[in-house]
Amino acid sequence: MTATPITSALTPDQVARRIDTLTVIDVRTPGEYASGHLPQALNIPLDDLRAALPDLKAAADRGDLLIVCASGNRSAQACATLAAEGLGAATLTGGTTEWARLGYALDRPEGGRAVWAMERQVRLAAGSMVLAGLLAGRRWGGARWVSAGIAGGLVFSAVTNTCGMAQVLSRLPHNRARACDLNTARDALRAPGAPVE
Structure with missing residues (x-):
């Protein structure tokens, strides 16, 4: 049964209570994602969001989507893009910055290198x-x-x-998604219950 789509902002406390029922999409650059992300979050950079729409639709059919970034600005843009495609999604108020400030854990990929926000x-x-x-x-x-x-x-x-400068900077090599990483995230969206690395 499909959950009712959500199009709103959720606080870190609300997300912490529901994290296991949400499909979490981190729209930051891969470098930012490697510096720490919400548990079980999949990295689909904002620039790659449209390419992943079919996979996001498949995930949304199974449950609610939560879109996160560092502060909430890019995730709000992503939610607007998804809403234009008929997909409801929530954004995390204050982003990963507020999540971490409140003491919630961030996962870091093994061997991942931190990049500035x-x-x-x-x-x-x-x-x-x-x-x-x-x-x-x-x-x-x-x-x-x-x-x-x-x-x-x-x-x-x-x-x-x-932010045009952010769009230009996101194309630098340290901020770009490797095709294999993006494909892994898209595969996880298509396959419910698949382990996320």
Whole structure:
């Protein structure tokens, strides 16, 4: 019997009580996922979500989907994408950051290497580019336009609740899903009860 779809936000406490009844999808980059994820979470990066729609639909037919990321922003985007496809899903309020802050355990893959959260990567990239533009602008005035462009991009990002820089950074090799990892997650969505590594 199919569970009633959920389209809402769940607190970490609510998720902890229901974790065994949810299919948890982590939409962060593989590097972020390796730094710690909710128990039993499958990694389907936000950029790969559309490719996994048939598998997500199969999982949703068996029960409720919970979409998580670091803070809740990317998971909200993923929930909107799924809702447009007729799939209900919940997002974890505060993401894995709030989950860990409240003392809930995070799983880490063996041999996985931790990568900074995407928000931190964006802050480093944006700050470095602004600083470089300002320093270079002391010698070449036009270089200050780099800083102005980044500042404008950050304002646009805040107003539209999107982040073009995060989309670019997510394509770096350390943030990309290996095909075998993505296929493993998709296989687990198709096969209920399959062990997740």
